[in-house]
Amino acid sequence: MLKFLLNYIENAVSDKSVLRPPGAAPENEFLNKCIQCNKCLQICPYDSIVAAGLEFGTSYGTPIIIARDVPCYLCMLCPPICPTGALDNDLLEKEKVRMGIAKINEETCLPYLGIICRACFENCPIFRKAIILEDEMYPKVVEKYCVGCGICEHVCPVEGSAIIVKSYHNV
């Protein structure tokens, strides 16, 4: 029982795969600086940013983005209002955001199975740069340009999403 609890806590504490709002410092630094003032969460017009629950261990209450529910639409309102610098205040261009990097699961992605689908390609805000179509068919992520907003993960028609954004500081 105790071992289970410790394992649970350890997993929760070391879980660094969560998506942070744009401009977030590396996970440890972010946790040191975030005072949970909720301002990024309150200014977000799409309600993309939510407060982490208890399952995130010691980082509960800090802002996270669950891309499959509501992705970040890169309006860039939240970085300037962070009072402690947990989000980079000077970040204003959406192309410079590095929240995470999208990974395509080629086993479930529809084009790789022979069904035409361009959902992620057409919805990518860094259009024709971050997601390109190989042979006019197979989507590929260009890591150099991917900002990690999670819109692709949100629009993917496959159950559970065939394209998943992993935190930038964790890949």
Place this chain on the structure above:
Amino acid sequence: MFNSEKFYRNLNKYRKAVQIFSILFLIAIPILILLDIRYIIGNMYSISFWDLNIVDPSMMVQTIVLSKEFYVPLLIAALIPITLALIFGKVFCSWMCPYNTLLELFELRWLKKIQRKFFNIKRKSNINPKPYVYWITYITLILITLIVGIPLFTWISMPGIISSEIFAAIVGLGIGVNTVIFGVVFLFEVIIGKRYWCKYICPVGATLSLVKTKYTMHINHNEDICNCAAKAEPCGNDCPLELNPKEKNLYPYCFNCGRCIKVCEVTGNKALSFLFVKKNKK
């Protein structure tokens, strides 16, 4: 001309008005956000009025301790509360803190009676604890923050917890651990009725009482005209923190709510008053 008698008599009314306004303000923020008006955002940790950023100084201390760097916009954002504390003392606690407002609401006469019977308290005159008790808890909290590396001040800051939970409850994010922490501390304080949290533990108040000069507003006791000394102590009896305004070591504990001054005015004794400059005692 400034009518000090009228001012002191009405001081509590002004204070209650500000307290109610402060709570209504915390409720208004999430409602405005639901209406998509996002100019005044934040909570008691940090609040923004348009481009004006204000940060709780205790959060500034925590961020400096944890990240070990001085982020200039953060220092600037903490200037307004620090200046307020420099001039008026810990008035944030007595005039704005929602936790203090709630506890003052629960200062019920029948509850006090039960507490006195149950804990077998015989009312003696209050004794001001030595200041080092206050600083020991504060330094311990800072050391835990530093060694374990967790945002401890954020987790136990009562005004912050209350304000963020008000937001979460109204917006519908659901309430969680914070409410449990708040509930435990609050119930403990209401049942015991001693205000240990505000008096000894709260890091928000401790940070505010770090900044103090001899020109900071404080309660002055004029011994020459105080004439209910031996019989009763209306001032001490009304103090929410159970301090004794007549004795020394009133600070860093006192948060300048002015209830003792009001009682002193009402009894016709004018021995207590707010002063900005320290008078030399004999």
